[in-house]
Amino acid sequence: MPASPSRPRTALLLMAAGSGSRFGTATPKQFLTLAGSPVIRHAALRLAPEADLVQPVGEAAPIEAALAGIAHLPVVAGGVTRQQSVLAGLEALAPHAPEWVLVHDAARPFVPPGTVEALLAALGQVPGAIPAVPVADTLKRADGTGRIAETVPRAGLYRAQTPQAFHFATLLRLHRTAAPDATDDAAILESAGLPVALVPGSDDNIKLTYEDDMPRLERVLLGAMLPRVGLGFDVHALVEGRRLVLCGIEIPHTHGLLGHSDADVAMHALCDAIYGALAEGDIGRHFPPSEANWKDADSSVFLRHAAGRIAACGGLLANADITLICERPKITPHAPRMIARLAEILDVGTERISVKATTTERLGFTGRMEGIAAEAVATVLVPRQAGTK
Numbered sequence: 001m002p003a004s005p006s007r008p009r010t011a012l013l014l015m016a017a018g019s020g021s022r023f024g025t026a027t028p029k030q031f032l033t034l035a036g037s038p039v040i041r042h043a044a045l046r047l048a049p050e051a052d053l054v055q056p057v058g059e060a061a062p063i064e065a066a067l068a069g070i071a072h073l074p075v076v077a078g079g080v081t082r083q084q085s086v087l088a089g090l091e092a093l094a095p096h097a098p099e100w101v102l103v104h105d106a107a108r109p110f111v112p113p114g115t116v117e118a119l120l121a122a123l124g125q126v127p128g129a130i131p132a133v134p135v136a137d138t139l140k141r142a143d144g145t146g147r148i149a150e151t152v153p154r155a156g157l158y159r160a161q162t163p164q165a166f167h168f169a170t171l172l173r174l175h176r177t178a179a180p181d182a183t184d185d186a187a188i189l190e191s192a193g194l195p196v197a198l199v200p201g202s203d204d205n206i207k208l209t210y211e212d213d214m215p216r217l218e219r220v221l222l223g224a225m226l227p228r229v230g231l232g233f234d235v236h237a238l239v240e241g242r243r244l245v246l247c248g249i250e251i252p253h254t255h256g257l258l259g260h261s262d263a264d265v266a267m268h269a270l271c272d273a274i275y276g277a278l279a280e281g282d283i284g285r286h287f288p289p290s291e292a293n294w295k296d297a298d299s300s301v302f303l304r305h306a307a308g309r310i311a312a313c314g315g316l317l318a319n320a321d322i323t324l325i326c327e328r329p330k331i332t333p334h335a336p337r338m339i340a341r342l343a344e345i346l347d348v349g350t351e352r353i354s355v356k357a358t359t360t361e362r363l364g365f366t367g368r369m370e371g372i373a374a375e376a377v378a379t380v381l382v383p384r385q386a387g388t389k
């Protein structure tokens with residue numbers, strides 16, 4: 001996990017105990033889904049690889065659900081104010097004695113590449129460093145009646161962001177005696193007269209605060225993803241005495257498909273398309289046919305797994321298109337139910353899924369109704385990894 005084995009042991013404090021009162025949804029903003037993943041998950045996927053320990057702070061159940069598959073310490077409960085929540089996290093980290101700590105708002109899903117590197121480089125000289133953006137707009141102070149009281153000179157003013165980086169022991173010591181109302185951690189070092197460095201922040205490092213921030217953040221997150229396309233193909237033999245299951249729907253027919261599982265040829269092709277897009281092999285690699293567990297298995301287990309692999313990397317399914325190749329049964333009358341079932345399993349809108357069919361004009365094994373073939377294409381958007389080609 002550590003980016004560099006030579007740098008001091010670094011912990012990440014992921015702050016998620018707020019209720020998001022300015023946002024106004026029942027679910028706190030850090031758990032809302034944006035660009036395919038919960039906001040806090042985007043933050044964790046970007047920052048966890050830069051730290052040796054991850055300490056989330058907030059309500060355990062939604063945090064555990066959002067961070068599935070990302071190694072972290074047991075979640076600790078937060079406090080009434082952000083400062084109290086940070087203190088709770090620091091105390092939980094204390095027995096692990098990290099040398100440095102990154103304190104990050106879970107409500108900031110996009111930390112640009114290079115930010116942590118710049119922060120940690122600064123910690124060689126000073127006990128604290130934060131990313132910040134110079135204020136570009138002219139600043140006005142309001143008089144409380146909707147009118148301007150005065151213009152505030154903006155020279156030398158910055159907007160503070162997170163992650164903020166500190167020498168762990170210094171931050172913990174100061175937090176233990178700090179006033180409970182600091183809205184960032186740098187303020188606590190400032191009050192103690194300790195130097196805090198400014199490193200370049202980014203306008204894309206948006207803290208989800210108001211509902212209006214959602215579309216802007218979604219653009220930022222989607223803009224940092226690359227499309228990947230995968231192709232799947234599968235064939236199963238048609239025999240008497242078996243159920244016919246296609247795209248998760250049982251279809252009345254004289255014959256059914258032969259196979260180890262329920263032989264849902266369409267769902268298998270779709271799984272392979274998704275695994276292909278992720279460059280993660282095929283269905284046989286994840287579910288070896290030699291394993292007895294998959295005998296007559298409902299193939300939705302496989303598709304759920306494929307969807308889980310997309311979620312694991314913080315990606316999303318942009319679309320999937322399936323073509324069934326058979327003379328009979330006619331697929332079109334069943335397509336809406338098939339689409340609805342696949343969308344349900346994948347947890348995406350039905351507009352992202354297409355199911356269609358063709359015959360082979362009575363030619364070949366599909367023409368002779370000896371078997372059914374299926375092809376699938378899936379487009380998956382995957383976060384661009386910093387430093388990859």
Ligand code: CTP
Nearest residue numbers: 016017018019020021022080081082085106107
């Ligand atoms: N936070 C926290 N504990 C608190 C308050 C805030 O851990 N008692 C976290 C939030 O979950 C968020 C980050 O600190 O990730 C920044 O706080 P802010 O954006 O102010 O979030 P909320 O306090 O939840 O929102 P609001 O101020 O609108 O209520």
Ligand code: MG
Nearest residue numbers: 018020021082
């Ligand atoms: Mg707040």
